[in-house]
Amino acid sequence: MSTLIDKERFRSEPEARALIARIHDLAREPVSLMEVCGTHTVAISRAGLRSLMPGGLKLLSGPGCPVCVTPLAEIDRAIAASRLPNVILTTFGDMMRVPGSESTLEKEKAEGADVRILYGPLQAIEIAEENPDREVVFVGVGFETTSPTIAATVVEAKRRGIENLSVFPFFKTVPRALDMLARVPGRPLDGYICPGHVSAIIGSDAYLPTVREHNMPCVVTGFEPLDILAGVVMLLEQAETVRAGGAAKVENQYSRAVTPEGNRAALAIIADVFDECDAEWREIGVIPMSGHEFSERYRSFDARDRLDIDVPEATGPSGCICGEIMLGMKIPTDCPLFAGRCTPREPVGPCMVSTEGACAAFYKYDRESV
Amino acid sequence: MKRDGKIRMAHGSGGALMHELIAEVIVGRLGNPVLDALDDAADLTDLTGETIGRGRIALTTDSYVVQPLFFPGGDIGTLAVAGTVNDLSMKGAKPSYLTLGLIVEEGFSIADLERILDSIASTAREAGVVIAAGDTKVVEHGTVGGVILNTAGVGVIPEGVVVSGERAEDGDAVIVSGTLGDHETAILVARESLRLDEVIESDCACLNGLVEVVLGACPDVHVLRDPTRGGLGTTLNEIASRAGVGITVEERAIPVERKVKVVCDILGFDPIYMANEGKVIVVAPAEDADGIVEAMRAHPLGRETTVIGEVGGRRGVYLRTAVGGTRPIVMLEGVQLPRIC
Numbered sequence: 205m206s207t208l209i210d211k212e213r214f215r216s217e218p219e220a221r222a223l224i225a226r227i228h229d230l231a232r233e234p235v236s237l238m239e240v241c242g243t244h245t246v247a248i249s250r251a252g253l254r255s256l257m258p259g260g261l262k263l264l265s266g267p268g269c270p271v272c273v274t275p276l277a278e279i280d281r282a283i284a285a286s287r288l289p290n291v292i293l294t295t296f297g298d299m300m301r302v303p304g305s306e307s308t309l310e311k312e313k314a315e316g317a318d319v320r321i322l323y324g325p326l327q328a329i330e331i332a333e334e335n336p337d338r339e340v341v342f343v344g345v346g347f348e349t350t351s352p353t354i355a356a357t358v359v360e361a362k363r364r365g366i367e368n369l370s371v372f373p374f375f376k377t378v379p380r381a382l383d384m385l386a387r388v389p390g391r392p393l394d395g396y397i398c399p400g401h402v403s404a405i406i407g408s409d410a411y412l413p414t415v416r417e418h419n420m421p422c423v424v425t426g427f428e429p430l431d432i433l434a435g436v437v438m439l440l441e442q443a444e445t446v447r448a449g450g451a452a453k454v455e456n457q458y459s460r461a462v463t464p465e466g467n468r469a470a471l472a473i474i475a476d477v478f479d480e481c482d483a484e485w486r487e488i489g490v491i492p493m494s495g496h497e498f499s500e501r502y503r504s505f506d507a508r509d510r511l512d513i514d515v516p517e518a519t520g521p522s523g524c525i526c527g528e529i530m531l532g533m534k535i536p537t538d539c540p541l542f543a544g545r546c547t548p549r550e551p552v553g554p555c556m557v558s559t560e561g562a563c564a565a566f567y568k569y570d571r572e573s574v
Numbered sequence: 575m576k577r578d579g580k581i582r583m584a585h586g587s588g589g590a591l592m593h594e595l596i597a598e599v600i601v602g603r604l605g606n607p608v609l610d611a612l613d614d615a616a617d618l619t620d621l622t623g624e625t626i627g628r629g630r631i632a633l634t635t636d637s638y639v640v641q642p643l644f645f646p647g648g649d650i651g652t653l654a655v656a657g658t659v660n661d662l663s664m665k666g667a668k669p670s671y672l673t674l675g676l677i678v679e680e681g682f683s684i685a686d687l688e689r690i691l692d693s694i695a696s697t698a699r700e701a702g703v704v705i706a707a708g709d710t711k712v713v714e715h716g717t718v719g720g721v722i723l724n725t726a727g728v729g730v731i732p733e734g735v736v737v738s739g740e741r742a743e744d745g746d747a748v749i750v751s752g753t754l755g756d757h758e759t760a761i762l763v764a765r766e767s768l769r770l771d772e773v774i775e776s777d778c779a780c781l782n783g784l785v786e787v788v789l790g791a792c793p794d795v796h797v798l799r800d801p802t803r804g805g806l807g808t809t810l811n812e813i814a815s816r817a818g819v820g821i822t823v824e825e826r827a828i829p830v831e832r833k834v835k836v837v838c839d840i841l842g843f844d845p846i847y848m849a850n851e852g853k854v855i856v857v858a859p860a861e862d863a864d865g866i867v868e869a870m871r872a873h874p875l876g877r878e879t880t881v882i883g884e885v886g887g888r889r890g891v892y893l894r895t896a897v898g899g900t901r902p903i904v905m906l907e908g909v910q911l912p913r914i915c
Contacts, residue, residue, distance in 0.1 A: 220897035246842075252899020297911025298842075323766040323841065323912055429897040548907035559842055559913050569901045 214428030223433035224256050230440035231261040236392050237439050238532045240382060241399030242269035242560025243427055249569035251429040261436075264532035265555075265562035267381060268399060270346045271298050272530060272554040272561050273485045276518035278374045279304040282343045284513045285372070286317040291511070292335060294328045295343040297321045298558045303551060305519050325357040332361070332369040341507045344371040348405045351375045351496050352470035355477035358498075358505050370507035375496035376483055378402050379410045384491050386418035391533045394446070395421035395439035397432070400458045405474075407466025408456045419452045426458035477502050486554060487527025524553035529562050536566040543567060579684040586678075586712025596710060599684065603691045604674070604698070604705045616706040618671060618728075629733050632667035634658060635726035637675075643690065643720050645764040647756075647776030648851075651693030654723040656780045656851060657802070659701045663785040664798045664854070666737035667729035671706040672698065675724035681715040690721060701780035703727070734793060739816035741796035746885040747863035748821060749856040751784060751870055752777070752878040753829045754806050755848030759837050772833050779852035784875045788856055791869035797857035800850065804906055807846040809855055810891045811905045822892045823883030823903075842913035846893075847906050857885065 239245055245265045248254060254263065267273045283304045286293040293309065300310040300321065313319040322328060325342060332340040344354050354371060361369045382396060398411055403424040411422040421442035425435030435457045446452050456462055476499065483495025498506050523541055528534040536542050536555065546552035548564055555561035584591045601609060608616045638654040648656075655672065662669040674694065678687060698705055731737075756777040763774050781800060788795055797817075801809040806828070814821050830845045838845050852875060858866055863881055870876030891903040 215896035217896065217898050224898075243842075249901065250844075250895070251897055252893070252895040252901040253897070255899050255901065256897070296913065298913045300911055301908075321912065323768055327766070429895070429899075433897070559911070568904055571902065571904070 214426070214430045216430065219430055220433060223430065223437055226437050227261065227433065227440060228258045230437065230444065231258045234260045234262070235394045235440065235443055236262040236264055236532070237395050237397055237436065238264040238266045238385075238393055239397040240266040240268040240378065241397075241402065242272070242558065242562075243401065244268070244397055244399065244425065244432065245562050245565045246560055247427045247429070248432060249565040251432070252569070253429060253432060254570055264393070264535070265529060265565075266385060266532055267485055267488060267530040269555065269558045269560040269562070270350065270376065271302055271558035272526065273376055273488070274302070274345050274374050274554070275484045275486045276305060276520050277515060278372065280515040280518050281508070281513055282372060283307050283309060283312055284515050285341050285507065285511055286312045286319050288339075288511060288513075290338050292318045292320060292331060292338050292340045293343065294320050294322050294331060294340060296345070298560070299343055299345060301551065302554055302557045303521070305516070325354050326360070328357060328369060329361055329364070329366060332366050333364075336368060338368060339510065340369045341511065342369070342371045343374065345374045347376055347378055347399075347402050348474070349401045351478060352405065352473050355473045358477055358502055359473065361505070362502065370505050370510045372507045373478070373495075373497045375478070376485065377480070377494050377496065379406065379414065380494040381485065381491050382411065383414045383417065385531065386414055386420045388531050388533065391531065393420070393532065394443040395423065395452075397435050397439065398422050398424040400424060400426045400431075400461060403458065403462045403466070405467050405470045407464050408454050408462055409464045410466070411454045415452050415454050419446060421446060421452040422454045424454070424456045424458050424462050426461065431457060487530060521552045526553035526555045526563070529555055536563040539563070543571060581678050581680055581682040581684060581687065581712055583680050583712055583714070586710065592710070599688055600676070600691060600708065600710065603688070603695045604708070606704050606706075608671075608704060608706045609708065616671070618706065629730040632662050632665045632729045632731050633726070634661040635724065636661060638723040638725070639719070640761065641719055642761075642764050643686070645776055646760050646773050648778035649690055649693050650721060650723055651690040652697045652778050653851060654725045655694055655697040655701065655703070656778050658725040658727040659703060659780040659782055660800045660851070662727050662729040663782040664737070664800055665731055666735040666785070666789060666795075666798060667731045668786070669701065669703045669727055669729040669782050671704050671728045673726045674705050674708040676708065676710045677718055677722045677724075678710070678712055679715050679718055679720055680712055682720050687721065697780060701782055732789075735789060737795060737798050739797055739799065739813045742813050742817035742819050742821070742857045742885050743796065744819060744886040745860050746796055746857045747860045747881050748810070748823060748883040748885065749858065749863060749866060749870070749879060750806070750829065750882050751854045751856070751876045753831045753834065754801070754850055754853065755830055755834045755838065755845035757851040758805070758849035759834045759845075762841075763837060768837070770833070770837070774831070774833055774837065777850055777852035779875055781852065781854050781875065784854060784870060784873050787869050787873050787876070788854070788866055791866045792858050792862040794862070795856060795858045795866070797855070799855045801853060801855055802851060803849050805845070805847040805849055806855065807844070807891070807903045808905055810903065813857065814889065814891050817885075818889065819885050820887040820889050820892070821883060821885050822887055822894055822900075825893050825895045827880060827882045829878055829880060843910045846903060847910055860884065
C-alpha cells in the first residue's frame with residue numbers, strides 16, 4: 205500500500221517550502237508565466253500551488269487543452285456524424301459534453317446515436333472488426349501526445365485491411381502556437397512552462413525557434429508539484445536574466461522523461477501518417493502549420509471525405525471569454541459567466557467542459573482559494 | 575437443469591420450467607426455512623421464534639446494474655449482497671434479512687446464473703444474513719445487459735446507537751478503513767479490457783463485521799458512511815453539508831494502491847472520487863480515534879485503517895496537499911470521463 209502520493213520524492217514538503225521561498229524571493233516584481241498544457245493547469249490547481257504563490261506572480265493558462273481549442277464547426281461535424289444511421293462514433297470521454305452549436309455528443313447518445321467512449325484508439329479497430337457493415341468514426345482530437353497513437357491505429361487498420369474505420373483529423377501541434385502566442389499585444393509574458401508529455405514526443409529542441417525569435421524563456425516541466433515549483437524557479441531566474449538584457453534559453457527540468465530530440469519512433473510514425481497543415485484554433489484563429497492532416501498514403505482514412513456531412517455555420521456562445529483565457533489575457537474568475545451561468549454541469553464555453561480546461565480546473569480546485 | 579442451458583422466456587412464464595428454475599437453481603442455493611416455504615411473503619418469526627430483535631428497524635433497497643457482471647474480486651451477486659448489507663451497517667444496524675429481485679434476459683447462460691447465485695449464497699452466509707424473499711423475471715434479450723439484481727434489507731439498530739451524517743462535529747477525527755478507489759478502478763479496467771501487467775481487484779465486501787468492531791470500540795460513533803458512487807470526495811461533502819461543518823483531510827494520509835493511482839493518472843481520474851464497495855469512513859470523537867483505529871486494524875477488512883483528517887474550520891471540504899497547499903474538494907458534477915492526451 206502507498207498513499208495518494210506515490211512519488212514521494214517529488215512531493216516532499218520541506219523541499220517544496222524551500223522552492224516556494226525562492227519563488228517569493230525571485231518574484232518581487234510582477235511576472236507572468238504561461239503553462240501551455242492542460243495537465244499542468246490541473247496539476248497546479250490540484251496541488252494547491254496557486255494558494256502558495258506570491259501575489260505578483262501570475263500563472264496563465266494557455267491553449268493547452270485539446271478539447272478547448274477544437275473549433276465549434278468541428279464539434280458540430282462530429283455531432284452530425286453521430287446522427288448518420290450507419291455510423292458508430294467513437295471518442296475520448298472529454299468530448300462527450302462539449303457543446304456544439306445546438307447539441308452535444310452526450311445528448312445525441314441519449315437520443316439514440318451510437319456514440320462510444322474509448323480508453324485507447326486501438327479499441328476503434330476492434331469495434332470496426334465487430335461491425336463490418338457499419339462505419340466506425342473516431343474523433344481525432346489532441347496534441348502530439350495523441351497523434352502517434354492515432355497514427356499507430358491507422359497503420360494497424362491499413363495492415364489488417366479494415367475499410368470501415370475513419371478519423372476526423374482535428375489534431376493540433378504545439379510549437380507554432382507557442383510562437384504565435386509569445387507576443388500578444390497588451391499581455392506581458394515572461395516565460396513558458398512547456399508541456400512535459402508533448403515534449404517527451406517532440407523533444408525540447410522544438411522550442412528553440414520560439415526562444416530565438418522572441419527571447420522567451422522556455423522550461424520543459426514535469427507534472428509533480430516539486431517539478432512545477434522547480435520549473436517556475438528556473439523560469440523566474442531566466443526572466444531576471446532577460447530583464448538584465450541577457451538571452452533566454454530552453455531548459456529541461458523534466459529530463460527524466462524528455463530528451464532534446466524527442467521520441468524518434470513516435471515522430472517517425474507521425475511523419476508517415478500525417479502532413480503538417482494550417483489549423484484553426486477555437487477563439488484564436490488559424491495558426492500556420494499547427495495541425496496534422498492525413499498524408500497521401502493514408503488519405504482514405506479521412507472521415508471528412510468519407511462522410512457526406514454538411515453543417516450550417518457554427519454559432520458560438522455569447523459572453524464567454526474562453527478565447528481571452530486561452531490567450532492568457534484573462535483568468536477564469538474574470539469571466540462574468542464563471543460559476544454562475546457556466547458550470548461543469550451546464551458549461552457554456554469549452555474551457556469549462558474538459559477536465560483539463562482552465563475554467564473547470566479553477567471551478568473544481570480554486571474557486572475559494574483564489 | 576442443464577448446465578450448458580440458456581434462460582428462455584418460458585423460465586419466467588409461471589409454468590413448470592419456472593418452478594424448476596426456482597427450485598433447482600435459486601432455492602437450491604439460497605434456501606433456508608424462511609425462503610423454503612415459497613409463500614407470497616416471508617414470515618420473519620420463523621427463524622428465531624420471535625421478531626427480528628430489539629431496537630429500531632433499519633430498511634434499505636438498492637439495485638445492481640454493474641457491467642461486466644464478473645470482475646476481479648467479485649461479481650454482481652457479491653455486490654448485491656454486500657451493497658445492501660453495507661447500507662444497513664452504515665446506520666449502525668445489524669443486518670438480518672435480504673430480499674432478492676432477479677431480472678434475467680432470455681439467452682443468459684444458466685451456468686453463469688448459477689455462478690452469480692453461488693456468490694450471493696456465500697456472501698450472505700459470510701455476512702450472516704438470510705435471503706428471506708425473492709422474485710424472478712425473464713425479459714427479452716438485449717434489454718438488461720444479462721442480469722440485474724435488486725436487494726432490499728432489514729436490520730436492527732441496537733438501542734443507544736445513533737449514527738447519522740448530521741452528527742459530525744468540530745474536533746471529530748475522520749478515519750478510513752483502507753485503500754480508496756479499488757472497486758471502480760477494477761470495474762473500469764475489466765469493462766474496457768485495459769491491458770495491465772497487474773490485476774486490480776474490487777474491494778467488494780460486507781462491512782457489518784467491521785462496523786460491529788467500531789461500535790464495540792466506540793458506541794458513540796458519530797458517522798459511518800461507505801464511500802460508494804462518487805467516492806470519498808462526494809461522501810465527505812455529503813457529511814459536511816448535512817452537519818454544517820468543515821472537514822480537512824491530509825493528501826499524504828489518504829491510502830491509495832499504487833496500481834490504482836497509476837490507472838487514474840493515465841485516465842485523468844482522481845481516486846478521491848472513485849467508488850469503493852468495501853470501505854467505511856468513520857467520524858468519531860478525537861479522543862476515541864486511537865482505540866477505533868486499533869480495533870479496526872485487528873479486523874481483516876480494516877488492516878490499513880488510518881486517520882485521514884478532522885472535522886473543523888470553515889465549512890466545506892478541504893485537502894491539505896502534500897506540498898502544503900490547501901484546496902477545496904468539491905462535489906463531482908457528473909461522472910468522471912477519460913481525458914485526451
